[in-house]
Amino acid sequence: MTGQPAETSAADRHAAAVAGDTLVRAEDVHTHFPIRRGLLSRGSGGAVRAVDGVSFDIARGETFGLVGESGSGKTTLGRTLLGLEPATSGSIRYDGRELVGLRERDLRPLRRELALIFQDPHAALNPAMTVWQGVGHPLRIHGLATKRADVRARVAAMLERVGLTPADTILDKYPEDLSGGQKQRLVIARALITEPKFVVADEPVAALDMSVRARVLELMLELQRDLGLTYLFITHDLATARFLCDRIGILYLGNLVEWGEADRLFDDPQHPYTRSLLSAVPLPDPARRSRDKELPVGEMPDAQTPPAGCRFHPRCPAAFEPCGWEGTDLVDYFERRWTEVDTETFEAELDATGGLHAAEVTREQVRFGSGDTERLVSLLTDLQLREAHPLFRAVVAIERDGGHVLVRFGEGAEPALQTVAGREVACHLHGLTSRER
Numbered sequence: 349m350t351g352q353p354a355e356t357s358a359a360d361r362h363a364a365a366v367a368g369d370t371l372v373r374a375e376d377v378h379t380h381f382p383i384r385r386g387l388l389s390r391g392s393g394g395a396v397r398a399v400d401g402v403s404f405d406i407a408r409g410e411t412f413g414l415v416g417e418s419g420s421g422k423t424t425l426g427r428t429l430l431g432l433e434p435a436t437s438g439s440i441r442y443d444g445r446e447l448v449g450l451r452e453r454d455l456r457p458l459r460r461e462l463a464l465i466f467q468d469p470h471a472a473l474n475p476a477m478t479v480w481q482g483v484g485h486p487l488r489i490h491g492l493a494t495k496r497a498d499v500r501a502r503v504a505a506m507l508e509r510v511g512l513t514p515a516d517t518i519l520d521k522y523p524e525d526l527s528g529g530q531k532q533r534l535v536i537a538r539a540l541i542t543e544p545k546f547v548v549a550d551e552p553v554a555a556l557d558m559s560v561r562a563r564v565l566e567l568m569l570e571l572q573r574d575l576g577l578t579y580l581f582i583t584h585d586l587a588t589a590r591f592l593c594d595r596i597g598i599l600y601l602g603n604l605v606e607w608g609e610a611d612r613l614f615d616d617p618q619h620p621y622t623r624s625l626l627s628a629v630p631l632p633d634p635a636r637r638s639r640d641k642e643l644p645v646g647e648m649p650d651a652q653t654p655p656a657g658c659r660f661h662p663r664c665p666a667a668f669e670p671c672g673w674e675g676t677d678l679v680d681y682f683e684r685r686w687t688e689v690d691t692e693t694f695e696a697e698l699d700a701t702g703g704l705h706a707a708e709v710t711r712e713q714v715r716f717g718s719g720d721t722e723r724l725v726s727l728l729t730d731l732q733l734r735e736a737h738p739l740f741r742a743v744v745a746i747e748r749d750g751g752h753v754l755v756r757f758g759e760g761a762e763p764a765l766q767t768v769a770g771r772e773v774a775c776h777l778h779g780l781t782s783r784e785r
């Protein structure tokens with residue numbers, strides 16, 4: 349890949365961001381999807397908290413990468429920033445204008461400035477339309493060109509620009525006549541035909557063969573330089589993000605856990621989740637390759653009921669007392685423990701707890717069913733003394749309560765973003781902070 353011309357270097361764009369030349373600013377953005385339980389009880393079943401209090405900004409002309417596992421909320425956040433998904437609350441300022449709460453009528457004139465490059469060419473291109481009709485469609489929708497000859501001429505110019513040449517041999521083809529790489533170029537042409545300023549690219553090369561990925565990414569960088577575009581680049585692939593992005597935000601269960609300059613994040617990650625994602629990236633540098641792997645254990649929890657405190661704490665290798673341990677963590681601990689101990693120990697501990705299904709579990713405590721209270725108190729005290737798991741450091745009391753045992757947890761806090769080594773990090777390891785959920 350070639351370097352960037354001096355006037356659009358990463359350092360310049362970062363300087364623009366610092367100087368406040370912000371194109372998009374998100375503040376405490378929430379996008380929740382209500383869950384409907386049955387036809388007659390609309391909206392009464394809670395909500396999927398897909399984006400749950402996100403704040404960051406994107407500088408004019410930069411590429412901001414949004415990285416996270418599947419289900420972390422990347423697509424929903426990208427769509428929300430474009431006004432395609434209504435934010436539940438918060439503020440999104442685009443070029444100084446507030447988008448949240450804008451009526452469709454007022455949003456419409458802005459739509460041509462905001463574009464989405466889809467992951468899947470098949471979803472973006474109507475197979476029944478020829479290339480010129482499909483790529484030219486947004487021109488007609490926005491009333492930017494209506495006459496057939498004008499639309500064809502503008503589409504031809506855009507096809508040349510994205511490397512689909514000679515354009516006049518392609519204009520009358522159908523998407524299915526083209527290869528995967530050519531189709532993705534068509535998707536880009538369609539997104540850029542209205543001359544947008546802000547482009548959300550949602551996994552734009554994920555569906556392509558390795559051999560064509562680099563060429564499409566290079567095209568995107570070239571178009572950014574030539575057309576002065578600002579990108580939000582969504583990916584679960586950190587290696588691609590590092591290659592392409594000036595700054596990166598790491599999203600976990602609808603929250604940004606760390607965001608800042610790409611090089612800083614890669615060279616010196618400050619959030620345990622960023623560290624574990626990075627340890628999964630194949631590194632060309634052998635000196636770093638031997639670094640211990642710290643892949644997060646387990647799966648990402650359900651976005652409907654995110655863990656208390658820090659959402660990452662149940663999977664975090666560095667979690668400690670204030671991270672938000674709760675009753676359900678103790679139940680999970682026993683479930684995992686019992687897959688590892690011998691049968692005799694398992695039987696004895698199962699009896700002592702009275703069975704996990706009989707436990708009453710809340711954030712603050714677990715009240716075990718009737719079992720062998722003597723044995724359970726001694727087991728729990730021993731686990732706490734040995735600090736068998738960080739969750740035991742958050743246990744403030746192990747008590748008998750009639751024929752039951754009660755384990756109480758201290759209150760944890762959800763960490764707020766704080767500035768650490770030149771980037772924003774939400775983690776108690778850098779000092780205790782607290783934010784409202």
Ligand SMILES: Nc1ncnc2c1ncn2[C@@H]1O[C@H](COP(=O)(O)OP(=O)(O)OP(=O)(O)O)[C@@H](O)[C@H]1O
Pocket residue numbers: 381396397398416417418419420421422423424425584651
């Ligand atoms: N329209 C919807 N209705 C209900 N829940 C939704 C909707 N769209 C997304 N979700 C949920 O919101 C959460 C975030 O989904 P989203 O697609 O934004 O994540 P993502 O990080 O882009 O994932 P992927 O990489 O798999 O595309 C998930 O739990 C998902 O199931």
